[in-house]
Amino acid sequence: MHFSRVLYLFIFTYLATAKQPSAPSAVAGPLRELPWGQLNFLHTTDTHGWHGGHLQEPQYSADWGDYISFASHLRKRADDEGSDLLLIDTGDRVEGNGLYDASDPKGNYTADIFTQQDLDVITVGNHELYKNTTSAREYADIVPAYKNSYIASNLNITSKHGDSVPFGPRYRKFTTKNQGIRVLAMGFIYNFRGNANNTQIQKVQDTVKEPWFQDAVRSKDVDLFLITGHVALRNTSEAEFDKIYDAIRRDNWDTPIAFFGGHTHIRDFKRFGRGTEKKAYGIESGRYLESYGFMSISGLSTKSNGLSTSVATPKFERLYIDNNLYSLHRHSGTNSSTFDTELGRNTSASIAAARKSLDLDKAFGCAPRDYWLYRTPYPSKDSILSLLDEHIIPDTFTDANSSDNPAIVLANSGAVRFDVFKGPFTTDTTYIVCPFTSTFRMIRNVPLDAASQVMKKLNSGPPVFLSEQEGEGAAEAMYRNWLGMRPPAPVREGVLFQVPPGDRLQGLDARIGEQRPLISDHDKPEITPGYTTTDDFGSDGDDTVHEPIPLYNPPNIVGAEIGFSSGDNEGKLPKTVDLVFNEYIQGFTLAVLRQLGVSYGPENTRQALNGMTMTDVISGWVSKNWECEENE
Ligand SMILES: *[C@@H]1O[C@H](CO)[C@@H](O)[C@H](O)[C@H]1NC(C)=O
Ligand SMILES: *[C@@H]1O[C@H](CO)[C@@H](O)[C@H](O)[C@H]1NC(C)=O
Ligand SMILES: *[C@@H]1O[C@H](CO)[C@@H](O)[C@H](O)[C@H]1NC(C)=O
Ligand SMILES: *[C@@H]1O[C@H](CO)[C@@H](O)[C@H](O)[C@H]1NC(C)=O
Ligand SMILES: *[C@@H]1O[C@H](CO)[C@@H](O)[C@H](O)[C@H]1NC(C)=O
Ligand SMILES: *[C@@H]1O[C@H](CO)[C@@H](O)[C@H](O)[C@H]1NC(C)=O
Ligand SMILES: *[C@@H]1O[C@H](CO)[C@@H](O)[C@H](O)[C@H]1NC(C)=O
Ligand SMILES: *[C@@H]1O[C@H](CO)[C@@H](O)[C@H](O)[C@H]1NC(C)=O
Helix, strand or coil: CCCCCEECCCCCECCCCCCCCCCCCCECCCEECCCCCCEEEEEECCCCCCCCCCCCCHHHCCCHHHHHHHHHHHHHHHHHHCCEEEEEECCCCCCCCHHHHCCCCCCCCHHHHHCCCCCCEECCCHHHCCCHHHHHHHHHHHHHHHHHHECCCCEEEECCCCCEEECCCCEEEEECCCCCCEEEEEEEECCCCCCCCCEEECCHHHHCCCHHHHHHHCCCCCCEEEEEEECCCCCCCCCHHHHHHHHHHHHCCCCCEEEEECCCCCEEEEECCCCCCCCEEEEEECCCCCEEEEEEEECCCCCCCHHHHCCCCCEEEEEEEECCHHHHHHHHCCCCCCCCCHHHHHHHHHHHHHHHHCCCCCEEEEECCCEECCCCCCCCCCEHHHHHHHHHHHHHHHHHCCCCCCEEEEEEHHHCCCCECCEEEEHHHHHHHCCCCCEEEEEEEEEHHHHCCHHHHHHCCHHHHHHHCCCCCHHHHHHHHHHHCCCCCCCECCECCCCCHHHHHHHHHHHHHHCHHHCCCCCCCCCCEECCCCECCECCCECECCEECCCCCCCCEEEEEECCCCHHHCCCCCCEEEEEEEHHHHHHHHHHHHHCCCCCCHHHCEEEEEEEEHHHHHHHHHHHHCCCCCCC
16 A cells, blocks of 8 residues: 555545444544554553444544444455454443443443454453442353453452352463464453452462463463553553563563553553563553554564564554544545445444434533533633532532531542533433442531631642552542543643644644645645644654644542522631532541541431432533523
8 A cells, every 4th residue: 555654635524424323524634544564453442332432523433333344444454465453452341421321231232232343352441340240241241252352361250159260261372364473462450459349350460470371471482472451551550561571571581562551541652671672562542432543563473484583673563543434444445335344334223223222312401512621721611620610519509408508519520521512411421421320428517627628638649648548448449540540640731642733743744745736725634633642652643633632630629619608607607517529539538537637437427419419410400501402
């Protein structure tokens, strides 16, 4: 294929057929070419039920059926060219989108939909393990669908007979179809501790000491170690993948290693090891079916030439693919009439049918404009957290009048998962924005001195504070994990993952020059906002050239004061208030109150707001406050 490195096309709205009926069409933009090689990988992770794609964001609007068609074209390319393609998913397929969460039982539709895709390696994520019912269904439905490809190097489940048994095989050894590359694959879950008690996780540092692991890494007949897992590539306190890297290299100094990770919802590519190491790299491929991670390796030894090339240095490349039909057609050399496969089309139809029977498009109201979680500073008029603590919480708690006392209401910002877009706020949106079932608790008559300091305390140095709470129970573990899912701290002040604008634009202008025959002076390709990733290979990893989106870290806790200046309290501050909080943060709130010199236990808390959840609060407020225009 002789694509130029970046393709430019005229601006047009891209028409295509598969994706969900109500999904918007992708917008064409400049695209980087797929760096196809000897061994190629497609990687998904942290899809969290978004298998229907993003119905309000054109850039991510293709669905799981389209991914099935896409993979089928790339498999054919591999067969035609004599190269290989492997597909990997590294967990957190559940929780976070109506397609999974709205059914009873949860996931009743997604299990069938997801398993239509053939995968070579699949692992578990922490979200499959929080509830014993989720892991039991995973073990009953998903594990058998993938048999030997569902790898569980450090996970057991309690069997019907009460004994602890491996969730899947510890590793998988196979030879690729066309090149004869001998692969040894493992699949890990990070050192997670918030799982229900029907599963058992072995710490990675203990797994690498197991005889099976030691034997595996000493195997002589391996051309590539494929280390997959629901594990962040970097900036984890446990550095699980680095521990595995070290354990492999202790006995095996030069077999190439490819890591496929997840959990932190970012696009990332990392070189492992120190010094002259050039044979160990890893990729992380985003979240919510926004991205497909593509990695290729060329120059690997194979079954037939094992000895002759094992000293060569293989070439690793990567590309993060935006999940829209424009990208998927270009990368597979197809168009709207040749793209769909029968299975892909059927799967898209199953998704549409599931969405319909779950009534996911039912609107509670219509958002007058976009509200962002990370894209605007907090507080600001476009911040969903400002909407929450300036309008939704005050309105709801004032209306509810759950007590005659003034109140301070606190909520963890992690309870809000995603942006709200202008337009219909549907059943689906409620699960997307807030998939939690956590209710509100309150303590009555807390001295104002103490209550008014809780938020500030919880917002100052929370990672340290939170780690002191380890072992306090599943709710805290869960909360820490939601925090863990946030992007890491800003690289530059106020801006995450941003390519220096000068660098990127220079490159772009030069290429526009080369492409002049295609584009008139007025027809610059449309550059839309989106991912502009910088990783260990530089800043050319995103398939689509985007405007950078500035991202801001919100505070951990937001809050509102209710009824401070009404009735008797006019003009003076109350002595005591009701302290209301999201039940996720009860442990932290009680701990902070103790530090502030007032002691309460769980027995001093009571239910607030008649057991309404944050999801109920938000959807209730939307129904009352956001009307839909006729034409919406
Ligand atoms: C689960 O989905 C199937 C269709 O895939 C449907 O027949 C069944 O009624 C659903 N079960 C429940 C409990 O919703
Ligand atoms: C999950 O845990 C609950 C409470 O301990 C128990 O009653 C139930 O049987 C468990 N279910 C499964 C599938 O393990
Ligand atoms: C996992 O299962 C194996 C086989 O039954 C057992 O030997 C091992 O102790 C279990 N591991 C854990 C952490 O329970
Ligand atoms: C899990 O915890 C529940 C109580 O929450 C207990 O009834 C059950 O026996 C425990 N199961 C196992 C396998 O330890
Ligand atoms: C994350 O890890 C990298 C090394 O892989 C380090 O350079 C960077 O400073 C870390 N970032 C943070 C925010 O800790
Ligand atoms: C798609 O490609 C095929 C084969 O290359 C061609 O025959 C067809 O006209 C194209 N369709 C569209 C809609 O461009
Ligand atoms: C697609 O669905 C049709 C109609 O239900 C069915 O006849 C066909 O076998 C399906 N094809 C595949 C590949 O699943
Ligand atoms: C709120 O509730 C208190 C008693 O719980 C009652 O005295 C007061 O009138 C109520 N206020 C409103 C506005 O309903």
